[in-house]
Amino acid sequence: MKLITVNFLTCAVKGCKSAPASYPLHFRDAELELQELEFQPEFILNIIPRIDWEGLRVMANELGFPKIPDNKPEGDALKDEQLLKELHRLLLETHVVEGRLCCGNCGHEYMIKEGIANFLLPSHLGLMIPSVAYMNAC
Amino acid sequence: MLPTPSTSHVSFDTIYEPSEDSYLFLDTLSSASESAWLTTHFHPSTSTTTPSPSPSPLILEVGSGSGVVLAFVTANSQQILGRSDVLALGTDVNRNACAATKQTVLKAIEDHHHQQQQPPSTSPSTSPDLKPTITSTLLTDLASPIRPGTIDILLFNPPYVPTPELPSLPTTTTTTTDISTLSRSEKFEQESYYLSLTYAGGKDGMETTERLLGDIPRVLSPRGVAYVLLCAQNRPREVVERIRGWEGDGKGRWCAELVGSSGVQAGWEKLVIVRVWREFTI
Numbered sequence: 001m002k003l004i005t006v007n008f009l010t011c012a013v014k015g016c017k018s019a020p021a022s023y024p025l026h027f028r029d030a031e032l033e034l035q036e037l038e039f040q041p042e043f044i045l046n047i048i049p050r051i052d053w054e055g056l057r058v059m060a061n062e063l064g065f066p067k068i069p070d071n072k073p074e075g076d077a078l079k080d081e082q083l084l085k086e087l088h089r090l091l092l093e094t095h096v097v098e099g100r101l102c103c104g105n106c107g108h109e110y111m112i113k114e115g116i117a118n119f120l121l122p123s124h125l126g127l128m129i130p131s132v133a134y135m136n137a138c
Numbered sequence: 139m140l141p142t143p144s145t146s147h148v149s150f151d152t153i154y155e156p157s158e159d160s161y162l163f164l165d166t167l168s169s170a171s172e173s174a175w176l177t178t179h180f181h182p183s184t185s186t187t188t189p190s191p192s193p194s195p196l197i198l199e200v201g202s203g204s205g206v207v208l209a210f211v212t213a214n215s216q217q218i219l220g221r222s223d224v225l226a227l228g229t230d231v232n233r234n235a236c237a238a239t240k241q242t243v244l245k246a247i248e249d250h251h252h253q254q255q256q257p258p259s260t261s262p263s264t265s266p267d268l269k270p271t272i273t274s275t276l277l278t279d280l281a282s283p284i285r286p287g288t289i290d291i292l293l294f295n296p297p298y299v300p301t302p303e304l305p306s307l308p309t310t311t312t313t314t315t316d317i318s319t320l321s322r323s324e325k326f327e328q329e330s331y332y333l334s335l336t337y338a339g340g341k342d343g344m345e346t347t348e349r350l351l352g353d354i355p356r357v358l359s360p361r362g363v364a365y366v367l368l369c370a371q372n373r374p375r376e377v378v379e380r381i382r383g384w385e386g387d388g389k390g391r392w393c394a395e396l397v398g399s400s401g402v403q404a405g406w407e408k409l410v411i412v413r414v415w416r417e418f419t420i
Contacts, residue, residue, distance in 0.1 A: 001273070001274035002271075002273045002274055004225070004273050005227070005273045005274040005276075007285075007288075008196065008227065008273070008284060008285050008288045009276075009283050009284065009285055010283060010284070010285045010286070011283065012278060012279070012282040012283040014282075017286075017356075023285055037271065038269060040223075040268050040269065042223065042268060043194065043223045043268045043269075043271075046192070046193055046194040046223045047193070047194045047223075047225070049192075049193040050193035050194060050196070052285075092271060110283075114237075115240075115274070116233060116236045116237065116274070116275060116276070116277055117274070117276050117277065117283075118233075118277040118278075118310065119276055119277060119278035119279075119282060119283040120231065120277055120278060120279065120307075120308055120309055120310050120312065121279075121282075121309060121310060122309055122310045122311070123309045
């Protein structure tokens with residue numbers, strides 16, 4: 001799982017959807033792995049505008065990465081190839097292979113195994129469908 | 139014709155094997171009309187709903203199975219979307235499918251890249267396409283952990299067959315059983331269970347599709363587009379009408395259109411693909 005993924009995730013529990021604390025999810029005991037990928041400056045330049053910068057800063061900080069800029073780079077800052085390379089490494093080359101992702105709102109932890117995060121819920125938390133609740137009650 | 143991604147590495151014991159519906163997806167998305175629509179929609183300079191530079195599209199396939207559809211769109215994104223700076227993401231309730239999807243997409247990206255390196259088929263002035271990438275696959279029910287407003291292209295080939303009952307969804311603990319410790323009959327039962335999840339749609343074949351449709355307004359970005367496959371028993375025309383009636387929540391008007399179909403049964407198309415998106419009045 002590339003680190004950029006966390007920028008697109010929130011807690012899977014329905015009740016957490018509207019809670020601000022459910023994003024970003026927080027890593028626990030993350031085992032990181034670097035998998036080299038060709039550096040394509042144009043690609044990173046198009047990825048930056050879609051990144052939620054505050055969420056990225058929180059994640060990078062919690063994982064102990066060197067500090068990334070306080071604000072999303074714009075204009076001339078985007079000509080800094082070193083910065084683009086660092087973002088490429090952080091977002092696309094760094095993978096989480098084992099560990100947990102934790103919701104800051106409900107505390108639920110999602111296990112990551114072999115690079116695949118498990119967002120299936122225990123039966124009492126999942127299932128947003130009334131018909132299943134009904135079937136279980138019968 | 140664009141090449142079909144290889145799935146020769148996938149074991150179909152618990153995973154849906156690419157079939158007529160999967161191929162309808164590939165044919166529809168790569169058709170001249172649909173590719174033209176998508177290219178205009180996601181072209182940096184023609185897009186009215188996104189800031190410039192136009193951000194890389196994020197493609198999510200829900201219930202990606204073997205990954206053949208996601209791999210096709212991602213690897214051929216230059217031809218289908220007119221740009222190849224795309225990020226792919228897959229979800230499935232079956233861990234084997236999550237692993238298979240990742241591999242299928244990676245392989246298709248590499249195969250596409252190698253083909254491009256073959257002796258020049260295009261003019262030498264054309265710069266090589268960017269290489270797309272897959273960010274991850276997630277073990278989850280539909281799009282439940284996806285952050286609101288993030289998905290630009292959502293693909294869903296649902297379990298659409300009407301069945302008396304809907305199989306229960308796997309939970310956190312379902313997938314922890316090590317398959318090597320299972321007896322022959324337990325293994326058969328588990329495989330049948332996972333395969334039933336790939337096709338069994340409950341009432342009208344719509345129970346799972348309804349839940350996904352209900353989540354579309356939440357997960358799609360303003361420029362987001364969803365493609366959902368339906369069969370005749372799902373009553374696709376009623377579904378289209380219903381989507382057109384969704385409330386616009388100030389982010390544009392909901393549109394739905396049938397953009398692909400295959401096979402004819404008693405005068406009706408057997409399978410159709412619906413495109414769902416928002417339109418903005420400027």
